[in-house]
Amino acid sequence: MAASAAVTANYVLKPPPYPLDALEPHMSKQTLEFHWGKHHRAYVDNLKKQVLGSELEGKPLEHIIQNSYNNGDLLPPFNNAAQAWNHEFFWESMKPGGGGKPSGELLALLERDFTSYEKFYDEFNAAAATQFGAGWAWLAYADNKLKVVKTPNAVNPLVLGSFPLLTIDVWEHAYYLDFQNRRPDYIKTFMNNLVSWEAVSSRLEAAKAASA
């Protein structure tokens, strides 16, 4: 999903682009069933209820996110809207047989902006591991540069003025069934086995086009 894609008026719980058991053994079917089937579904359902009859009804999801972010003084729809967006972005950030090092232009840019893939890996890991409480870690693009960002709760780079390229959910519900308290193990598994660099590349192309 490109960062600039318009979203239809009906807020939809889109299924991940793979069956719920396809990420095993790295992320269990049970996790997907709860994380997508309960948590993500609740954000979408509650958002629909929340905007019904309001001036936000029917507006694109990204519009609702920016509007309700309200420069950090969050309005009620923000949590549901941003979390609905974040989770769809998260499923699409992963793929079966993913992970490892990217190649081509993406690798070149990571090496340019982080010195090496390993330095990027460490920085992304550290951001995900040190986000206090609930939140997300991101690879983002802004001012023709790649950077790692961590955000609390539902906040995402859209409201911080940059293009999200990759994310990992570090709310405890994302990893508790498979890893319990071991967030660092979850992050490593995500990096080594789940990241869809194809998705990251296509998002980067869209971001560059949008910035041109």
Next chain:
Amino acid sequence: MSIGVYIIFLSVLAMSLDVGRGKTTMDPCLESMKTASLPDLPYPYDALEPAISEEIMRLHHQKHHQTYVTNYNKALDQLRSALANGDHSSVVKLQSQIKFNGGGHVNHAIFWKNLAPVHEGGGKPPHDPLSSAIDAHFGSLEELMQKMNTEGAAVQGSGWVWFGLDKELKRLVVETTANQDPLVTKGSDLVPLIGIDVWEHAYYPQYKNARAEYLKNIWTVINWKYASDIFEKHNRHLNEV
């Protein structure tokens, strides 16, 4: 370990900030600063079933609380060095580590005492004077529990829901705090009587996304005796004024 550690920390900080005059010996208070340690649970890991599973109690105490203690002690160590070196920007930079991990330790130390097995009084409603005070402030015990459940369910992300005493204004309050912020961050006169952890780790293996169910069930093991004791202790002081 109590809120007292914050007072000790703040007074040590105040004393050391005076040491811009180039003292090289470490303030004796810093040397004797005690490290935190994981308190024992006052009951076996399975004692709060079926409200809270043994699996959760083991993970929560041995992993989560232990990690807060370990990281808090690490941060204190770094603070000691920074203070000894007069490195004030590091002192300030360490505050978020201390607040998060120290808060995690303080909050969980209270939490284990807030819970009790049913056969040791868990779930047994409070007696006077706390009982009357609750009725006066909230209408009834049920209304207090309802308010805590509603506010606890509404916490976005991680945090705590608290039932506390404002010892200055002499009233009972329900408050929520984010992450590991202790109740005192919502008001320096607030004393925690009951805190309920609503971080997902507090309920996920057993309840999954059903936080409301966890909140409903935890009341069967809430230790009102602890809350009453704290309340009466402060009441005595208030009455002595």
